[in-house]
Amino acid sequence: MLDLTYEAPKPRVIAGATGDWELVIGLEVHAQVASKAKLFSGASTQFGAEPNSNVAFVDAAMPGMLPVINEGCVALAVKMGLGLKAKINLTSAFDRKNYFYPDLPQGYQISQLYHPIVGEGEVIVDMAPGVARRVRIERIHLEQDAGKSIHDMDPHMSFVDLNRTGVALMEIVSRPDIRGPEEAAAYVVKLRQILRYLGTCDGNMQNGNLRADVNVSVCRPGDYEKYQATQDFSHLGTRCEIKNMNSMRFIQQAIEYEARRQIALLEDGKSVIQETRLYDPDKGETRSMRSKEEAHDYRYFPCPDLLPLEIEQAWVDEIAASLPELPDAKKVRFVTDFGMTEYDASVLTADVESAAYFEEVARGRDGKAAANWVINELFGRLKKEGHEIGESPMTARQLGGILDLIASDAISGKIAKELFEIVYTEGGDPAAIVEARGMTQVTDTGAIEAAVDEVIAANPAQVEKAKANPKLAGWFVGQVMKATGGKANPAAVNQIVAARLGL
Amino acid sequence: MSIDRETARRVAKLARIKVEEGDLDALAGEFNAILGFVEQLNEVDVEGVEPMVSVTPMRLKRRQDAVTDGGYQEKILSNAPDAREGFFAVPKVVE
Numbered sequence: 001m002l003d004l005t006y007e008a009p010k011p012r013v014i015a016g017a018t019g020d021w022e023l024v025i026g027l028e029v030h031a032q033v034a035s036k037a038k039l040f041s042g043a044s045t046q047f048g049a050e051p052n053s054n055v056a057f058v059d060a061a062m063p064g065m066l067p068v069i070n071e072g073c074v075a076l077a078v079k080m081g082l083g084l085k086a087k088i089n090l091t092s093a094f095d096r097k098n099y100f101y102p103d104l105p106q107g108y109q110i111s112q113l114y115h116p117i118v119g120e121g122e123v124i125v126d127m128a129p130g131v132a133r134r135v136r137i138e139r140i141h142l143e144q145d146a147g148k149s150i151h152d153m154d155p156h157m158s159f160v161d162l163n164r165t166g167v168a169l170m171e172i173v174s175r176p177d178i179r180g181p182e183e184a185a186a187y188v189v190k191l192r193q194i195l196r197y198l199g200t201c202d203g204n205m206q207n208g209n210l211r212a213d214v215n216v217s218v219c220r221p222g223d224y225e226k227y228q229a230t231q232d233f234s235h236l237g238t239r240c241e242i243k244n245m246n247s248m249r250f251i252q253q254a255i256e257y258e259a260r261r262q263i264a265l266l267e268d269g270k271s272v273i274q275e276t277r278l279y280d281p282d283k284g285e286t287r288s289m290r291s292k293e294e295a296h297d298y299r300y301f302p303c304p305d306l307l308p309l310e311i312e313q314a315w316v317d318e319i320a321a322s323l324p325e326l327p328d329a330k331k332v333r334f335v336t337d338f339g340m341t342e343y344d345a346s347v348l349t350a351d352v353e354s355a356a357y358f359e360e361v362a363r364g365r366d367g368k369a370a371a372n373w374v375i376n377e378l379f380g381r382l383k384k385e386g387h388e389i390g391e392s393p394m395t396a397r398q399l400g401g402i403l404d405l406i407a408s409d410a411i412s413g414k415i416a417k418e419l420f421e422i423v424y425t426e427g428g429d430p431a432a433i434v435e436a437r438g439m440t441q442v443t444d445t446g447a448i449e450a451a452v453d454e455v456i457a458a459n460p461a462q463v464e465k466a467k468a469n470p471k472l473a474g475w476f477v478g479q480v481m482k483a484t485g486g487k488a489n490p491a492a493v494n495q496i497v498a499a500r501l502g503l
Numbered sequence: 504m505s506i507d508r509e510t511a512r513r514v515a516k517l518a519r520i521k522v523e524e525g526d527l528d529a530l531a532g533e534f535n536a537i538l539g540f541v542e543q544l545n546e547v548d549v550e551g552v553e554p555m556v557s558v559t560p561m562r563l564k565r566r567q568d569a570v571t572d573g574g575y576q577e578k579i580l581s582n583a584p585d586a587r588e589g590f591f592a593v594p595k596v597v598e
Contacts, residue, residue, distance in 0.1 A: 035568045042566065043573030051589040055579045056572035072568025093556075100519055102593045150590070151597045158597065159590035162579070297517055307563040308556055 004332055004342060006124075006132040011224070012180030016263045021218045023259050024227075024236050025184050026176035029191055030169045031080075031201040032145065032209040033073045039144055039168035040067030040110065047207050051161035059166040061105035066305055073168040074309065076200040077117050077142050078319050080170055083198045083326060084137050086121025088316050092141075093308040097298045102160050103147030111171075112141035113300050117309065123174075123194070124328055125187045129342040133183055136175040145169050170201070176215065176236065179224070181252035188212055188248060193327050197352050205246045212251060215239045216258045218266070237262065238272040242279050242286055254279035258286050330355055338367030347375055353389045354379075360396035365403050373399060377420055394424050401430035410434060412441045414486045442488045445496070448480070451488065452496045455479045463501065470503045506534040 014021045038045060041056035058065040081088050093115040096108040118140035125133040147165040149158050172191060178184050192203040192210060203210050217239035219227075227235040240262070242254045257279070262272045277286040325333070327349050334345035334355075348358045348371060362370035378399060382392055402419055405411045411419060411434055419439060423430055434440055442448060455476055456463055466472040476497045481488055506514075511531040515522040522530055576589055585592040 037566070037568055037570050037572075041573075042569065042571030044570040050576060052579050052591070053576045053589075054573045055576070057579075058572075060579050068564050068566050070568050071565040074565075098517075102591070102596055149596065151595065153590075154587075154592070154595075156595055157585075157587075157592045158595050159587065159592055161590055299517065302556075307561060309563055 004130075004335065006126075006130050009127045009131050009133055009179070009183065012182075013221070014218075014259060014263060016267050018267050020221050021259070021263050022221055022224055023180055023255065024176045024217045024219055024224055024239075025178035025180070025255060026215040026239075027172075027174045027178065027184060027187060028213040028215070029172045029174075029188060030145075030211045030213075031172060031191070031195055031203070033076050033142075033168035033170055034199060034201050035070060035073045035076060035168055037070055037072070038166040039070055039073050039142065041166055043166070045167050047209075049163055051159075051163060054163040055165065059105075059162055061107070067110065067303075069306065069309065070168065073142060074117070074311065075319060076168075076198075077140060077170050078311070078316055079198050079323065080172070080195065080200045081118030081121060081140055082316075082320050082323055083194050083200070084118075084121035084123060084140070084172075086137055086140065087119035088311075089115065089117055089119055090313060090316070091115065091308055091310050092117040094142075094303040094306045095300045096303045097143075097300055099298060101146065101149075102158060103149045103162070103165065105147075105162065105165065109144050109146065110303050110306070111143035114302070115308070116141035123187065123190055125178075125183060125190050126346060127183065127186055129346070133178065133187075135177040135187055138173045138175050140170050140172050143169050143171055176217075176227075176239075181255040184214060184255055185248040185252050188251065190327075193350065197324060197326055205248075208246055211244050211246045214242045214245060214251060214255060216242065216255055216262070217272070218259055218262045237266075238274050240272065240274065240286070241276045243276055243289060245279060247281075250279055250281050253281070253284060254286055257284060261286065324352075334358075334371075338362060338371060340368060340371045344371050344375060347379070351389070357389055357392070357396045361400045361403065363400075365400060366407065369403060369406070370400075373403060373420075377417070381420075381424055393427065394420075398423050398427075398430060405430055405434060409489065410440055412486060412488070412490060414481070414490075415439050415441065418486075439487060442484055445492060448484075448488050448492050448496055449500075451480050451483050452476070452493070452500055455483060456500055466501055466503070470501075473497050473501060473503055476501070506531045506538065510534075 011022045014023070032045075033039070035045060037043065038056070038059060041058040043056040043059055044054045046054060058067055078088055092112055094110050095113045097111050097113065098108040100107055116139040120139070121137040123135045123137060125135055127133065145164050145167040147160055147162040149160050151158050153159050174187070178187055188210070195201040195210070196203050201209060205211070217237035219235070219237045223235045227233065240258060242258060245251050245254060258277070265272055276289045278289045279286050330349045331342070331345045334340055334348060335342055347354075349355045354374075358370060358374045361374055378392065378394065382389065402416055402423065405419070406413065406416050419430055419434060422428070422433055459479075462472065462475060466476065477490070477493050480493045480497065481490065508527045508531050511527050511534060512522070514534070515530070580586040580589070580591065583591050
């Protein structure tokens with residue numbers, strides 16, 4: 001694969017009272033595995049079901065129930081690992097993370113602390129054409145989600161729904177390679193793009209299917225480079241973890257606030273205490289979440305109910321062979337094969353559906369023209385109505401039909417836009433519409449000459465002016481286009497007007 | 504490693520087991536006895552021996568990704584001390 005060259009973005013610098021500060025950020029992204037059933041039970045993962053209806057006795061931790069792993073979830077985690085060019089661990093194991101909370105009936109979460117299924121990988125986070133951050137992935141592990149507690153339905157009670165309990169999550173852990181709030185959001189966007197390309201998670205943040213814990217610390221310029229050279233964390237500041245964020249905007253706001261809070265503490269001669277914090281979007285601030293230190297004592301130990309998970313290299317190879325083309329590769333191919341800009345390629349490869357739509361339009365046609373029409377006309381029109389590409393009333397075949405009519409000179413560019421609007425709103429076959437409504441471009445020189453002569457005869461004063469100032473010929477071209485309902489071939493009109501005016 | 508009274512108190516609290524003040528010293532003593540017993544195992548030389556995770560050479564049992572369970576809200580809630588509108592109702596817990 002050909003690589004687009006890129007350089008790293010500049011880290012975000014915040015000017016403090018005692019000098020400049022830089023940000024160091026690492027993320028733990030929890031992505032709900034797109035499986036039908038839960039990680040260790042046969043209950044459904046369907047969102048929005050009646051409370052406590054997607055719950056098996058295993059999920060409710062009834063005595064004597066034992067977990068049995070869902071092979072589909074394992075396959076999707078492996079697939080994600082391969083998508084991040086990561087090492088797949090053929091042997092991994094499950095551990096219990098112990099804590100008490102009403103929405104965790106087992107009293108522990110089954111996770112993979114010591115032996116995760118996926119090891120080190122990487123994500124290229126695009127910031128702008130030619131600018132990208134390579135973020136190292138430390139690991140991906142499989143774990144159970146907890147249930148949902150609702151605190152606002154009753155003044156004295158909390159209500160618990162276990163539908164989510166036991167749903168499989170992939171926790172994707174990055175190294176502290178992210179250097180600013182925008183990069184952090186762009187990283188989540190890129191992960192979501194890869195998750196969706198692979199079909200390993202639907203990436204729906206509103207439903208909580210993609211959530212991020214963000215680790216933030218600050219350091220002085222130069223310190224981060226020392227860390228990178230030695231991988232010694234002592235060069236970096238103390239970090240705080242902001243939990244459970246499910247919006248790109250909040251991620252950025254929270255990091256911004258948290259960095260400034262830490263800088264203020266340090267410049268005040270105080271120190272940052274490593275802790276878990278929550279972002280309050282209403283107040284725009286983070287606050288300490290767990291005051292009790294012992295809440296962090298999870299007493300991990302290997303889960304005695306589950307043998308180590310052993311998978312075969314042949315099975316991993318099979319999954320690898322089924323991987324679709326990923327966004328980075330697709331982007332490079334669009335740039336090289338269609339000669340489009342990296343920016344256009346980024347727009348078209350943002351999601352699988354857009355890319356597939358474009359490729360169908362471009363097949364056997366001019367790639368640049370196809371890119372233009374898909375991005376400027378179609379995406380513009382869809383955006384105006386708040387529609388996704390999947391909701392487009394115009395099929396790729398229809399748009400391709402319009403492009404064919406332009407390419408064969410059957411319609412002018414101006415008429416093409418009208419035709420686009422008709423096909424978009426009314427549907428139908430573009431060629432048939434052009435035929436039925438007489439929108440065909442007039443290339444018949446005789447007809448154009450007649451129209452030009454008519455305009456010249458009707459405007460003798462303008463003719464004199466144009467002879468003195470050839471720039472005014474454009475006015476005649478406009479009049480002729482108007483008279484022919486935009487159907488005259490503009491190049492032919494230009495030529496004939498110039499000839500008739502003797503320019 | 505030796506377990507003192509404070510560690511015993513903390514372990515009990517983490518496990519949500521109520522231990523009377525007067526019982527903490529005895530509990531700490533029992534912990535120490537158990538740890539002492541386990542520590543004897545350290546005398547065995549296990550250099551180069553793979554940790555054994557199971558006494559039978561079994562492969563982890565797996566399931567296909569298919570919905571085969573659930574759909575019985577009333578059974579799930581049947582042991583709940585309090586349930587309302589399909590939810591478990593518990594004393595208010597909010598950070």
